[in-house]
Amino acid sequence: MSRLSRPLASLAAAALATLPGVAAACSTCGCSLNSDWASQGYATSRGLHLSLRQDYFNQSRLVSGSDRVAFGSIPLPSEDELQRKTINRNTLLGLDYSFNRAWGLxxxxxxFSRYHETWPEGETTLSSSRGQGIGDIRVVARYQGFSPDAGLGVQFGVKLATGTFKQTFDAGSAAGELLDRGLQRGTGTTDALFGVYKFGYLSDSVGYFGQAMGEVAMNARDGFRPGNxxxxxxxxxxxxxxxxxxQVQLNLHGEQRESGAFADRANSGATLAYLSPGLGVKLGRRVDAFVFMQVPVHEHVNGLQIEPGRLWSAGVQLRL
Structure with a gap:
């Protein structure tokens, strides 16, 4: 087995062994592309790194299980809410500081900027919402001092409850009512983050990385707890x-069902896999940029959920 296949095969096997018991609706997870520069080997030098990333994806494909469902096949009014689409334009600002070759933060x-449409329960006309604002901030420490090349690392941190979960519909019969918690900019909960990554080189011309990151909600908030x-x-x-x-990435995402009085448990949870070709550009000695397109290659959702057909991401990193 090659130098590349050994560490990545072990990581993939460990991750896939857990996936059948976890799941994730894309309406709650957003884009799963890895732009963690440290886990890819870009942030091993001491100092401050700034990054900016923009994601765009339109969730308008109705999916049940692994099958596409036509909106016209569901008569209106429906006994349950039926989501029509969610257009996401999300920005991620990152600050990364390497104290030395082993430790970083x-x-x-x-x-988040989102436009959402849904048919409320018992209604034949759409209700809509449009909102933007900060989401839940993540603070993650890392240690990669296990080997001289710093190629193996662990991550641990916290997701803070900084995003609102009180946004309401703007128009339609649901105007003034709260959006589903899975569509809010924040979960309202504090979550623990933990991960492991490996990066290195197959040859002088080919680099690789693998990363697994778990997230566990440490509390519930106002009748809602997101799935791990x-x-x-x-x-x-x-x-x-x-x-x-x-570049090319394989992105796997899984999340358990939501729970609590205000959870949409029946329509939350899935396993998702994306193939993500992309291109990095070296804009200067201290500046790197990238653009990626994510294409779903596997999706299995619980209940009825809306998923994107393509996801686009672009970003830049500045090393100070």
Whole structure:
């Protein structure tokens, strides 16, 4: 087995062994692309790294299990709420500081901009909402001092309850009513984060990384507790193409069902897998950028959920 396949195969096997018991609706997880520069080997030098990432995805495909469902096949009015679409334009600001080659700390501040439409229970006309604001901030420490090349690391941190979960519908018969908790900018809960990653080189021209990150809600808030989740990301990049760095990722995401009085338990939870080709660009000695397209290659959801057909991500990193 090659130097690449040994660590990635072990990580993938461990992650996939857990996936049948966990799940995630994309309406709650957002984009699963890995832009954690440290876990990819970009942030081993001491100092401050700033990053900015923009995601766009339109959730308008109705899915039940692993099957596409036509909206016209469901008569209105429905006995249950039926979501029509959610357009997401999300921004992620990252600050990463490496104290030395072994220890580092990152802070991620998300800004969400979402437009949502749904048919409320018993209604034939759409209700809609439009909102933007900060989401739940993540603070994650890492240690990668297990080997001289710093290629193996662990991560641990917390997701703070900084995003609102009180947004209401703007128009339609549901105007003034709260959005589903899975559509809010924050969960209202404090979550523990823990992960492991491995990066290295298959040859002078090919780099690889693997990362697994788990998230566990440590409390419930106002009758809602998000499902525990797991992200697994595997990636390759070609390093011998001048200023351009062709890349590809396999992104796996899983999350358990929501729970609590205000959870949509029947329509939450899934397993999702995306193939994500992309391109990195070296804009200067201290500046790197990327653009990726995520394509779903496997999805299995509980109940009825709306999923995107494509997800687009672009970002830049500055090393100070």
């Amino acid at each position: 990152s802070v991620q501040l998300p800004w 989740s797991l992200n697994v990301n595997l990636g390759l990049r070609y390093l011998d193409a001048g200023m351009f760095v062709p």
